[in-house]
Amino acid sequence: MPEGPEVQSIVTDLQSLIVGRRVLDLVTYEYTRSLFGEVDVDELRDEITGSEIVSVTRRGKNIILQLSSDVYLAIHLRMTGQVFLRDDAPKYCRLTIKLDGDGDLHLADVRTFATCEVYSADEMVDFEMKKKIGVDALSPAFSLRDLQSIVAGKRPLHAVLLDQTKISGLGNIYVNEALFEAGIHPLRKAESLSDDLMKRLYKAIVVTLTKAIKNRGTTFSDYRLPSGEMGSYQKHLRVFRRTGEPCLKCGATIKREKLGGRSVFYCEKCQPLSEP
DNA sequence: AGTATAACCTGTCTGC
DNA sequence: TGCAGACAGGTTATAC
Numbered sequence: 001m002p003e004g005p006e007v008q009s010i011v012t013d014l015q016s017l018i019v020g021r022r023v024l025d026l027v028t029y030e031y032t033r034s035l036f037g038e039v040d041v042d043e044l045r046d047e048i049t050g051s052e053i054v055s056v057t058r059r060g061k062n063i064i065l066q067l068s069s070d071v072y073l074a075i076h077l078r079m080t081g082q083v084f085l086r087d088d089a090p091k092y093c094r095l096t097i098k099l100d101g102d103g104d105l106h107l108a109d110v111r112t113f114a115t116c117e118v119y120s121a122d123e124m125v126d127f128e129m130k131k132k133i134g135v136d137a138l139s140p141a142f143s144l145r146d147l148q149s150i151v152a153g154k155r156p157l158h159a160v161l162l163d164q165t166k167i168s169g170l171g172n173i174y175v176n177e178a179l180f181e182a183g184i185h186p187l188r189k190a191e192s193l194s195d196d197l198m199k200r201l202y203k204a205i206v207v208t209l210t211k212a213i214k215n216r217g218t219t220f221s222d223y224r225l226p227s228g229e230m231g232s233y234q235k236h237l238r239v240f241r242r243t244g245e246p247c248l249k250c251g252a253t254i255k256r257e258k259l260g261g262r263s264v265f266y267c268e269k270c271q272p273l274s275e276p
Numbered sequence: 277a278g279t280a281t282a283a284c285c286t287g288t289c290t291g292c
Numbered sequence: 293t294g295c296a297g298a299c300a301g302g303t304t305a306t307a308c
Contacts, residue, residue, distance in 0.1 A: 001301040
């Protein structure tokens with residue numbers, strides 16, 4: 001489900017909703033596979049009960065909860081993970097962190113791919129290195145030079161831009177949208193980009209992600225803000241999941257292809273494979 | 277190095 | 293109504 005803009009929107013809301021609040025308890029639910037992998041949940045409960053939530057941040061597509069007891073929780077929502085702040089446990093609830101004050105923090109996930117890892121401050125120092133998280137496309141510091149350094153090789157741009165070890169924050173929606181915005185074919189080889197197209201791609205990525213964050217993400221089915229509200233960027237999508245519909249720039253028919261198991265969407269008129 | 281496929285799971289939608 | 297198959301916002305392992 002969530003790409004960078006969705007994770008960022010959740011994090012921004014959590015910052016005002018839960019920072020400074022105290023952990024009263026941690027509740028897990030019966031599932032075949034644990035959200036926590038090898039982590040001893042009882043030990044974790046003992047460690048964090050009574051501690052305070054110090055900060056909520058984003059690293060790549062991970063949500064990082066910093067607790068005053070030298071515990072950091074790194075939550076990755078994968079496809080269908082959801083975070084809610086409310087009184088009652090949502091459907092498919094997998095973890096509840098009970099807090100003082102109004103509403104508890106819940107993590108729900110139909111497909112059970114989401115993960116929650118536990119780190120100490122020392123271990124968090126090289127989190128990006130350990131998880132191989134590439135340059136953050138959502139950061140204000142993300143530059144044209146950053147993009148130039150990662151857009152190389154013979155792979156298609158679609159694959160390179162989705163590769164979180166090179167550039168983090170984009171997912172399938174925003175890769176397709178940014179390439180449409182830039183007028184570049186998703187299957188075009190990364191190394192074939194001219195300086196001019198590189199600049200166009202850079203601007204398209206920044207503009208697309210900025211608008212997506214302003215709209216608080218894209219809700220197709222599962223993605224929700226902690227309040228339960230939906231994002232609104234789905235109203236602004238121009239190619240993603242528009243197969244067979246007319247291109248909003250030229251009227252040609254939007255095509256879909258498969259690349260490495262993922263769908264790519266494009267207009268073959270507006271997004272030529274090579275320069276005219 | 278690059279590619280493709282399956283795997284992890286459950287739900288929803290489409291077409292016969 | 294039923295049932296099979298495709299598809300899903302992510303990531304990882306494995307095999308050509």
